[in-house]
Every structure is written in structure tokens, then in C-alpha cells.
Amino acid sequence: MKAKKSPAERPSRSMLFVPGSNAAWLSTVQVYGADYVMFDLEDSVSVREKDTARLLVHEALKSPVWAGVPVVVRVNAINTPFFRDDLEAVVSAGVAIVRLPMVTDAQMIRHLDAELGVLEGKYGSVPGTTRILAAVESASGVVNAVAIATASPRMMGIALAAYDYAMDMHTTHDAAADESQLFFARCAILHAARVAKIHCYDVIYADVNDTEGFLREVAVIKKLGFDGKSLVNPRQIEPLHNAFAPTPEEVERAHRVVAAAVEAEKVGMGVVALDGKMIDAPIIAAAHRTIRLAQVSGVQVAGGVR
């Protein structure tokens, strides 16, 4: 039986996509410090290479290169002939998280949940430990986001994919030009994620060389409350992490909030105050999040590496 660490304890700002057919990337991308790496068996793998990519991903998951790293694998959609084989290939190799694309309703998640249960039994994994990340890429997926997000205890996150969603909405997605067409979908999956207490990932930004546009979009989704974003190139990791890093001032204040809370608890005070203002539980929780984020971002109060 293989036990897995709960993904909720980890930072999850960045999810780096890697084509499951690319041997060089599967051999090297662990060094870039993405919070999650996602091996893709879906869009980036041609139909011709589905079989060999599955084998490559299976072997990669079992290899010492990826030992101890919780890897996400994007399988092909449920209604494709590849789904079952993909799932078996990755669960038999002990995958941590399965990203299911094209999710339109909660039934799909329950189906995946059941399949995972069967395969976990078959291959000796601890039942229920394989987590699910649902990607919604359609109007119905967005509308059903809450049901999807709460459909299984395996759910660790929900993600938006813009290309198909925009087409479904009779529009197009051009991140550099405008993001208003994604506004509703972003809000919808965010609400679903917060209701379900799971992570929420934004769309990819395809133009690797447009750092400015990328950062503009990152600023928008950070403000909205996203946990992170799907990435298509390692070069996007550092700018993303920097953008998500709290400022030294924010970190300092967070430490003071936590210290005040600890002090209040110690002396048995029910009410916590800092600088004459009341601090309630959500503020304390937010302060803990900021400190965690600062720790993974390398930010120190006394101005260290940024």
C-alpha cells in the first residue's frame, strides 16, 4: 500500500504542463520548482503517440526522477477511447492527482471516483488517496461548478480551460486583448472552490514570450482569489511565484496578527486585538496563509531573497 501526502498542505500557485510524450521534459522539469507538474496525455499528445506516451508517463511516475513528487496527470476525457487506458496506466504507477478535462457535470466526477476506487484496489493503492482535479471547459461545466467541486471527497481542485469554453460561449479567447469574457466563469469556479474548500486554478497563458500580458493576467486572477494558474513553460514559474509572493510588509503584519492571536489564546482572551483593532478568525486564517506563502516564496521580513 502506498500512502500519499495530502495535496492541501502544499502551495499550489503553479501547475506546469508537460507533454506526456516528451522524454526530455519528463526527465528534467522537476528542477524548475513548480508547485505541481502535470504530465499531459490529452491535447499535447497526438493520437499516434497516445500509447507510447501512456507508457512513458507510467514509467516516469515510477522512476526515481519523480519519487516523492506529487505529480498530476491529465488523462483524456471520459468520452474518449483513451480514458480507461490512461487511467489504468497512471493509477497502476501510483499517480497522486488525476486531472480530468472536459468535465460538464458531477456525474463525470462520480464516475471517475468509482473507476479510481476499482483501480486503487487492483493495484494496491490506499483506497481514496488518488485525488481529482476537474477542468471545466464549457458553459455547463461552469454552471455546474459547485456540484462538480463537491461531487467527491477526492476533489483537490477545480480549473478553468479557456479555449473550448470561449467557443462554447460563441466567443474567442485572446488573453492579451481582454479577459472580460472569462469573468463569469472565473467567478463561478472560484465560488465553487471556496464552497468545496479546494484549490482553484486559472487558465494557461499561451504566449510564453509575452511576460507583460502574463503578469497582467496574473494580477487579475490573484486579486480575484485564485490559488494559482496552469503554465505551459518553466519560464512562467518565477514571474508567477514572484507575483503571488506577499510583500515584506504583508508578511510582517501577518506575523504580528498570529503573535497577537497566540498571545490572546495564552491569556485566555476570547477577543484578539492588534493596534486597537479587532481581529477575527478569518483574519487569522488569512495571516497563516500569508506566512505559508511567504515561506514557499522565500520572502523574509528582513529583506532577503525575493
Add this chain to the structure above:
Amino acid sequence: MSGWQGRVPTDAVELAGLVPFAGPAPSTQADKDARRARKVVGSLTEAISRSGLGDGDTISFHHHFREGDLLILQVLAEVEALGIRGLTLASSSLNACHGDVVGYIERGVVSRIYTSGMRGTLAARISRGGLLPHPVQVHSHGGRAALMASGELRPKVAFLGVSACDEFGNANGTSGASRCGSLGYALVDAMFAETVVLVTEQVVAFPNTPAVIRQNRVDLIVVVERVGDPSRINVGATRTTTNPRDLLVARRATDVVEHGGFFVDGFSIQTGSGGAATAVTDYLGERMERRGVKAGWALGGITGSMVALHERGLVGRLLDVQSFDLVAASSLERNPGHTIVSASEYASPAAKAACVDELDVVILSALEIDLDYNVNVLTGSDGLMMGASGGHCDTAAGAKLVVVVAPLIRTRIPTIVERVTTLITPGSNVDVLVTDYGVCVNPRRPAVAERLAAAGIKVTTIEALFARALEICGRPRAVETTDEIVGVVRYRDGSVIDVVRAVAS
């Protein structure tokens, strides 16, 4: 009567041992052709003949054109046609473009080589043994100047390729068509060679100032169609890298420079060429602006990236022994703060002062680095020579913070090894290793480790990185060699620090 005869007493005791004036030498100044013919000869063959080059002599070259050098093979062809054999080929470095030297070795034209490094087929053939009658002497850039100063390496003829010079031999690398920029390595040859032959593409009007190679060191001048192809000085690597691994290593290396203890106003730095090194320079510019720190000077091979920092006012002076790209080459002309240093001034341990001794920070690379931080930049782990000693051990000896950057794994070949195949730079001169898998600090430098840790930089150990590499790659089999010594590695002071043995076939 010209009025000078009879003025000097022939028997004055006071003049004992002095030679009386015997009349002026016939003047060439009036005759333009005669003036020109003093040095300018019609062909390489004529230059070789007039130089008196004979069997067993030493000929020397510079490698400022790197992969674009066209001179060495031209000269060897002429030398062979003249029936001269058994030469020592002393180039400041040899590159992949010199594969045809193999034939000259086989035919007995070349029998000894002094160089900073080798690559391509020449390197592979020599590494397999049985080709060169005597092992290659591999020296550093500073070490070459020292070998010349000591007299061990004393070229009979230096053939120095320049894009243009005047008829007296005033030359620089910044005029004419094929500009290579600095002529820092060539300056040593011009200083020590018995006969200096400038091979130029063009003779321009006197005086071709500012001259780098000066007329008083030049014996002969020969015009050829091409001496080098400057577009191949930095083949493929002129633009900033987009390779994410290079960028990752560069960012970490920049963190180390920023927090390693020498990032203060007026500091000095050398970064080298290649994707990661160029990226370090770019990142460093951002950090300097953010922190309000300016560098006093930068040394070594100068790149366009470094020129950009200079022009933004972030680096005060550029001391250029070798221009790594055309931007650097042209900057020499327009930026008064960008000046040339000779290999001797740059790095020679025999010089009365060498710039490396004033250097604060150097970024270096490695083909292999062992658990004792010893570095190999000459041989691959398959035992074949494929790199160059360069200024590695010179700068490592001088600089106060020596940062080696390298990917931990190059297509399954771990960079960290138990024992380097060939020792170029002793580990006691290396402070920090930056890889894509993490940063580690030489245990001999606890202060550096503390500073990095205090800044929040995660520091691991070289043993941990080594273990990780083995876990991923498997353990590579040690290279099998024969007893034949094909290379002698000279440390910068001229001592022998290691030997390269032939790879068993």
C-alpha cells in the same frame, strides 16, 4: 663633403669603445614602394621564407576569431608546401574548425601543440592516442603568458591575424572588415615572438591608431583575402538564451552573487560567455539597479550583455582580453571606458600585476566537478578532450568569490563526480557550485554559506547533489584509458597539475 667627416677624434681616450658615425643609412622615406616593401610582402610563402622558419620551430597564433579562424590552416598549408616539418603549433586556443590539423600531424608538419584547449575531431583524434608524437601542453590564458615569459614557449614566428593594419604594422581589431575586437591574446605573441608576421585583410593609411599591436613589434605584413569570419566568434549564442534551465541556473547564480558578500558599490566581476553566463549578466543588471549597487569594472571575455551594463552606467570599466561577440567588438571603438588588456595583464602569474588578482567575483563553468570541488573544463566524462582550460584556474586563483555554474546532468551524464577526469582548477579555489538542482558551498568557505543561508538561499551539500544525480542517471562507468599520455595540463604557474591519458578504444 657632407660636413660630418673629420669631426670626431679617432684617438681620444674618452671615446674608447664607441663607434664613430659612418654616414646615414640610405633613406626609404622618399620612395613609397620601398617604404612599403620594408615590411609588406606579397604572399604568406614569402613571409614564411623571410621569417627564417625552419624544421622544429614554433609558430604561434591567437584565437580571437574562435570558430571563425581561417589563418592556422592557411599557414600550415604554406608551411607544408615549403617542406618545413616538425613544428610546434602554439595557438592561444584551438577549436572545432581546426579539424584539418590532424592531417598536418599525420604528415609530420606539426609534432607538438601548446594550446588552452581543443574540441571537435582534432581533440577526439588526439585523445584516442597514437597521433601526436608528444603530448599536447594544455595551459591557461595566464599560464601561456607565463610560459612565454619563462622562455619555455618562445615562438620563432607569430602569425597574427588582423582585419587591418598600416604599412608599419599598427593594428587593432576594430578597423577593417573582419573585426574581432580585442587582441589581448595576440599581444603576448607580439611581445615574445622572435618574428612577428601580421596577416591582414587590408593595409590602411598610417597611422592606424589607436594601435593595439604596435609597429615596433612587427616584422612582416602579408595581405590575404580573409583571416577570419567574425560571425563565427560566438556561433549561435549572441542572443539572450530562452533555455529555461540556463535561466534557472543563472537566476540562482545571481542570487549567490548578490548575497555572497561582495555585492557592494565598486565591486568587480567576470562572467564569461554562453547562455547561462550571459543570463547572469542580464539578471545582475536588474539586481544592481534594484539595490543601487554599481560595479567598478568587469573583466575577461566581454559580451554584448556586459557592454549593455556598461552603457547603462552599471559597470564603470570593461577590461577586455577577448571580445565574445560583435557588440563587444564594436563597443571598444565607441566606449572609452572599454579597453583592451593583454593576456599577461589579464591573468599571468609571472606579470608584475594581473587583473585577476583584483577580481571580486567570477562566474565559471564546469564539465565536471568533484566532491572536493576540483573542476574539469577540458575532458568529457568519456575521456575525450572537448573544452578549454581558458582563464578558469587564473580567475579562480584570483577572485574572492568563485561561483561555478553547471547543470547537474547533461543528457544522462552527471556533472558531479567522485573524482574529476582531468584536474584544471583545484577545489580549494572554488567557493560555490550552482546547479539546476540546488546550490552548495565549499566547506572551506563557511562564511559564504552563512551569508547565503542568512539571505534565505537554500543551500545543500555537494554530496546530496551527487547522490541525486546518481539516483537519476545511474552510476557512469569510469573511462578506460591506456598508459599513453596525450595531454599535459599545466597549472598557471607552469607546474604540471595533471595528465590526460589516451582513451582505450
Add this chain to the structure above:
Amino acid sequence: MRIEVDAVAGTLESSDALVRVSPAEELRIEVTSTVEAQFGAEIRRTVAEQLDRLGVTEGLISVQDKGALDFVIRARVQGAVLRGAQARPDWRKL
């Protein structure tokens, strides 16, 4: 597992390997590698072990290695053999 048809898996890109299999009455394995000096023996061991695990006792197997890590070589051998045998993988045995 018996190789019925010619098949290929993998690529010639750096860090990958190209494996080619053909039907034959004997087992022949040819390996060339850019890291032959350091890892030739280990690669041959991995290939033989994978063929053994897949029950391949005859066929012509050629491996063109471009510095692939062990897991890549395993996957490429599996891929070529399964394609050549027109078979589906047994995930428990791989």
C-alpha cells in the same frame, strides 16, 4: 510476447531513445548510444530486462539511445514491443 510486425517507438531527440523491432526467429539486440562509454552496459541490461519481462524471446531489437534516462529506455522498449506484438500492456507486469 511475439513480435508480429515491424514497429517503432520513441524519437531521436536528445534524452530520448528510438527503439525498432522486427519479427525474426532469433533474438538479436543492437544498441548504439551517445553515452556508450559511460552507460552502454547499463542500457543493454535495461533492454534485456524489459524484453525478458515482456516475454520476448525472438525478434530484432535495435535501440538508438540519445542519452535517455533508464525509465525512458524502458518505456520505449515496451512501446515498440507492444506495437510490434499488437498487444496491450499488462500494467501490473511493466
Add this chain to the structure above:
Amino acid sequence: MSGADGLETAVEDGCAIGLVDAARDARGLEQVRGLLKASGLGLDADVELFATARDASGRLLACLGLAGDVVKCAASAPEVRGEGVTARLMQRILDEASDRGRTHLFAFTRPGNRAILEGLGFHALAVTDDAVLLENTPFGLSSYVAGLARLRRPGRRIGGVVLNANPFTFGHRYLVERAASECDALHVFVVGEDASAFDAATRLRLVRDGIAGLDLGEQVVVHPGSRYIVSRATFPNYFLAREDARASAAAGLDLQLFRTAIAPALGITDRFVGTEPLSPVTAAYNAEMRWWLAEAPLDAPPIAVHEVARLEVDGEAVSASRVRQGLASGDLDAVARLVPGPTLAHLRSLVSPGHRR
């Protein structure tokens, strides 16, 4: 290289890999033709597609062609010569060939490209001063030769004949008969390419049936053709019907393979060939045969070459092209005087109602 360094890091080459379909992309093909010309190469008519590398502005930097199972017509602009781009082009060609069911490929190129192709999994079969032929498996030729060796016949003097037999005539039969009379055993190879008026299977059948009438029994072995003998791979010009400088180089590869691989496997000591008054390509082939089989300093025993004068009927040499002309003009009576019974029967079936061509 670097002053302080000794190392350079490879940069991305920045090329985009694409395809030019020779049948559909006239503009792309013209660009390819230009690039080939700049490298001193011609554009072969049988190339179906080219993998191409272009820079960001769309300028063609390198190309690699696929003609059937042969990779050829490789060229690149001076600034991109190197293994990286060739590797990517080759990968694309391998993928495209694989989609068409071709996994066993040959490469026909200049000797200077040999090392690069060997780095891409190809193995050299034959080399001349102008060309090298390679295949992408270490087992191809060796397996073929091992198969041939099982068909060895005993004897001191062993003959070899290669026929296209398009279709089999009395002329071919005469050549076989003469050769057999001088040898202890004779191996007859029938060209395997489907590039002639009669398909390979038909030509092979007509040879076998036509020779059966000679009653030579076990003395003669008729081999189906292979990729290693007068094929598009070993002798492209035979099929391109072209008369340029490559004619000799290409024949040299074919003949070298015959001498170094095929003949030793079967113990062939003598090669027989008809005199060739009509086809210039075949005539050139015969002329080179003597050099490559009997004289060239190769690592294989020399083979004696015998030119056998053509059989004449009605005062004119019998040839397959004469038969095809007779067939085209509907003169079966004339054809009947040129071909053995099985060939005639086949030709009659072609001109019978419902099979008219």
C-alpha cells in the same frame, strides 16, 4: 572558447519544422528546388514530400525528402549546418513514413553526411566517392544475406543474373540458358520494384514459369528482388530514367552491395549480363559493372563479368521494350516470336476483352 569558461551552452535553434507535399505545394517545392540547387543537388521526381525547417520569417533553411522508403535530397543553408536541425527533420520524416506504414527506411546522400545519419540510427551499406547508402536498422542487410545463404548451391563456379524481365522474353531465357551452361549453379534475381509495366509478382512468375521449360531443375534458383538489388534505394537512376552525374554513383552503390554482401552469401563467382544497345541507363550500368565487380579494391573477392550478346529474332535484338511495343500496337503474332509460352499466355489474357489496357 570562452576566456574564463571553456563551455558554451547550446541555444535553441529557433527553426520551425514543416512539410512540403511535392504533389500539392508548388510554391514550397520551388523553394526546395532552390535550396537543393544552392547545394549543388537536383530535385528528384520521385520525392513525395519534404520535411522543412524555416526561420521565423518563413525562409527555408533546410530540407529532407522522402521517396518511397528512401530518404534523400538533404540540403541546408550554410548557417544551419549541424546535427540539431537534421535530427528534427529526420524525426518528422520518420513520423510521416511511419504513418504510411514504412518503418524500414534507406537514406541516399553525400558521403559527408554519413556521420550525421549514423548518429540518427542509420547504418552504411555502401559508399562511393559521391554517395553513401544507409538503412535505418542494423539488421536489414544482415538478415537478408542470412536468408540468401540458406539458398546456396554447391559448386565451384556459381553464376548470378539480375533481370527486370518486363516481361520475360526469349532474350532473357537465352541469357539464363547461356549462363547456366557455364556454371555449376545460377542465381537469377528478378527486380522487385513495382515501377515497370508489369508488376513484380507477375514478372517473377513469368520468369519462373519461362525457365521451368529449360528443365534446369535445382541448378537455377530464381530469387524475388529485394531492396538491396536494383531497387529505388540502391539504384535510383534506373527508375528515374535520368542522365546526370549521379548515374554512376548510384550504380556503384548497387554493384558494391552485390559484390560485398549478396555474392559472398551465395558464393557467386561470375555475373552475366546481356549487351545493351537500347537503354542508356542499363548500358551505363553494364559499363560500370566490370569496374565494381571485377576491379574495384573492395573487401570482397572479385567477380568475373560476362557480357552475353543479345539473342536476335528477325534480324533484331530481342528486348522487353520491343515486346511492349508489339503489345501496344496489337501485333500479338510478332510478340509470339519473342516470348516463351507462359509470357505469351499472360499477354493474351491482357488483350482479351475486358482486360484491354
